[in-house]
Amino acid sequence: MKARTLIASAAALAIAPALAVVTAPAAQAAPAACTASEADVFAAPGSVSGGPGELLACRNVTLTQVPGNIPMRAVQVRYVSTDLNGKKVPVTGTVAVPTARWTGQGSRPTVAFNPGTLGIGRQCAFSKQLAGAYQDEYEGEQVAAFLKAGFAVAATDGMGYIEGLTHPYMIGANAGHSLLDIARASRQVPGGTLTADGKIAISGYSEGGAASLWASQLAASYAPELKVVGAAAGGVPGDLKLTAKQLNGGAFAGFLADAVVGLHEAYPTLPFDELVNDNGRSAVADTKKYCLYGTLARFLGARVESFTTKGYSLDQLYALKDANGLSWGDAVEQQKLGVNIGRPGSGAKYQIGFPTYQYRGYFEEIIPHETEEETRRLYCKAGITTQFNNSYPGEHLLTDSIAINDVTSWIGDRFAGKFTFGNCPLF
Structure with missing residues (x-):
C-alpha cells in the first residue's frame, strides 16, 4: 500500500471499539496447557511473578490474517518481561510454528518479530489482529514468509496492550526486552517443539525496526543464553x-x-x-x-x-x-540508537556479536534519511558487521512489503551459518 493510499484510508477510517473490563489475575505458575481465555491473556497486570520470558498463559488461535493457508500451530501468549526501570510486567504476543518438519541445520530456529506501528489502542494488539480482530494490520505477509521458510515466529505485541495499561510507543528498552523475552517464552509453550538450542534472529520494520536494533543492543546483557545470529531492521527512526x-x-x-x-x-x-x-x-x-x-x-x-x-x-x-x-x-x-555500542570485548555498554541488515526505501517520506544513514554509520563505526540497502523502490510502507524476500533470505543465511562481510565503507 502506497503512502497516498495510507493517507486516504486514514482520512476515512477511525476505528475504536470498546474493550470490556476484566479482573486482574493472581500470580500463577507456568501453564500446563494452552487453555486460557482471551480475557486471561489480556487481563490487567495483577501480581507478576517469574523471571523474564516466563510463560504466564496461552491460548490456541487461528491466524486468519497470515495468508497462504500455511499448516501451523499458533498460540496467543502472555509472558513476563521487564520495563526500562526493571519492573516486571506482563506482555502479550503470538508464537507460530510450522507443522512441516524442519529440514535445516540443528533445531528449528525462531524469528523474534516486532510489527510496525499499529496504533496504541488496546484493540490494535498485533496478536489480536493476526487472529482475526482485524483493524489495519499489514505484517501478515512477513509472518507468512518466515513460516514458509520453516522458521518459527515469536511476534511480540510490545508492552501495554493489556487492560489498564498504555503501549509505551518507541521506548527502546521496553521494546528490546519484550522481543527477547518472547523468544524465551516461545520455548515454554505446552506441547511445543522449540528447544533452547535453536538459533534466534530478530526482525522488524519502522517501530519494529527500532525494536529490532534495541533488542540487538540489549541481547548480550539481558538474554545472553539466546543464540542470536542476526537482526534485520528496516525504516528505523534511530533519532x-x-x-x-x-x-x-x-x-x-x-x-x-x-x-x-x-x-x-x-x-x-x-x-x-x-x-x-x-x-x-x-x-x-x-x-x-x-x-x-x-x-x-x-x-x-x-x-x-x-x-x-x-x-x-x-x-x-x-x-x-x-x-x-x-x-x-x-x-x-535515551531512545537514540547506535550510542555506546561495540563488538564483544570492546567495553561498550551494548555489545553486539552478530551482523545486522538495515534498509529503507529510496522514496522514504516518514523517517528522515539522515537518521537512517546515521544509524548505519554508527553501527559500522563500532565495528558491527552491517549490510545496508537504501535502494528499495518504495516509500515507507510499501518498502516493508518489497523487502520481505530479502529479509527472509538474509535471515535464512544467518540460520545456515553463512558468513557475511556486510557493506560498511572501508574509510
Missing part, C-alpha cells in the same frame, strides 16, 4: 528528535502523537498534565482509542504547539524537567 521535527505538522503527525503519549507512559515524572490544554487532553484520549488509520486521520497536519497551554515548540518541550532534573529532551535522547 527521535530528527524524526519528530519531520513529523510535526505533516501528514504523519499521528506517529508523533503516539510517541508523546508513549514517552509520558514510560516517564511519568516528566511534566505533562499541567502542559496540555483541552485540545491536548482530547488528543491523548484519542491516541488511546485508535489504531493506525484512525490515529493518522485524527492528527493529519497537527502540530504539537496546538496541544499545549503555552504553545510550546518541540525544542521548548525538550527543555522542561521533572523534580529530579530529567528533561523531556533527556528522555528522547
Whole structure:
C-alpha cells in the first residue's frame, strides 16, 4: 500500500471499539496447557511473578490474517518481561510454528518479530489482529514468509496492550526486552517443539525496526543464553528528535502523537498534565482509542504547539524537567540508537556479536534519511558487521512489503551459518 493510499484510508477510517473490563489475575505458575481465555491473556497486570520470558498463559488461535493457508500451530501468549526501570510486567504476543518438519541445520530456529506501528489502542494488539480482530494490520505477509521458510515466529505485541495499561510507543528498552523475552517464552509453550538450542534472529520494520536494533543492543546483557545470529531492521527512526521535527505538522503527525503519549507512559515524572490544554487532553484520549488509520486521520497536519497551554515548540518541550532534573529532551535522547555500542570485548555498554541488515526505501517520506544513514554509520563505526540497502523502490510502507524476500533470505543465511562481510565503507 502506497503512502497516498495510507493517507486516504486514514482520512476515512477511525476505528475504536470498546474493550470490556476484566479482573486482574493472581500470580500463577507456568501453564500446563494452552487453555486460557482471551480475557486471561489480556487481563490487567495483577501480581507478576517469574523471571523474564516466563510463560504466564496461552491460548490456541487461528491466524486468519497470515495468508497462504500455511499448516501451523499458533498460540496467543502472555509472558513476563521487564520495563526500562526493571519492573516486571506482563506482555502479550503470538508464537507460530510450522507443522512441516524442519529440514535445516540443528533445531528449528525462531524469528523474534516486532510489527510496525499499529496504533496504541488496546484493540490494535498485533496478536489480536493476526487472529482475526482485524483493524489495519499489514505484517501478515512477513509472518507468512518466515513460516514458509520453516522458521518459527515469536511476534511480540510490545508492552501495554493489556487492560489498564498504555503501549509505551518507541521506548527502546521496553521494546528490546519484550522481543527477547518472547523468544524465551516461545520455548515454554505446552506441547511445543522449540528447544533452547535453536538459533534466534530478530526482525522488524519502522517501530519494529527500532525494536529490532534495541533488542540487538540489549541481547548480550539481558538474554545472553539466546543464540542470536542476526537482526534485520528496516525504516528505523534511530533519532527521535530528527524524526519528530519531520513529523510535526505533516501528514504523519499521528506517529508523533503516539510517541508523546508513549514517552509520558514510560516517564511519568516528566511534566505533562499541567502542559496540555483541552485540545491536548482530547488528543491523548484519542491516541488511546485508535489504531493506525484512525490515529493518522485524527492528527493529519497537527502540530504539537496546538496541544499545549503555552504553545510550546518541540525544542521548548525538550527543555522542561521533572523534580529530579530529567528533561523531556533527556528522555528522547535515551531512545537514540547506535550510542555506546561495540563488538564483544570492546567495553561498550551494548555489545553486539552478530551482523545486522538495515534498509529503507529510496522514496522514504516518514523517517528522515539522515537518521537512517546515521544509524548505519554508527553501527559500522563500532565495528558491527552491517549490510545496508537504501535502494528499495518504495516509500515507507510499501518498502516493508518489497523487502520481505530479502529479509527472509538474509535471515535464512544467518540460520545456515553463512558468513557475511556486510557493506560498511572501508574509510
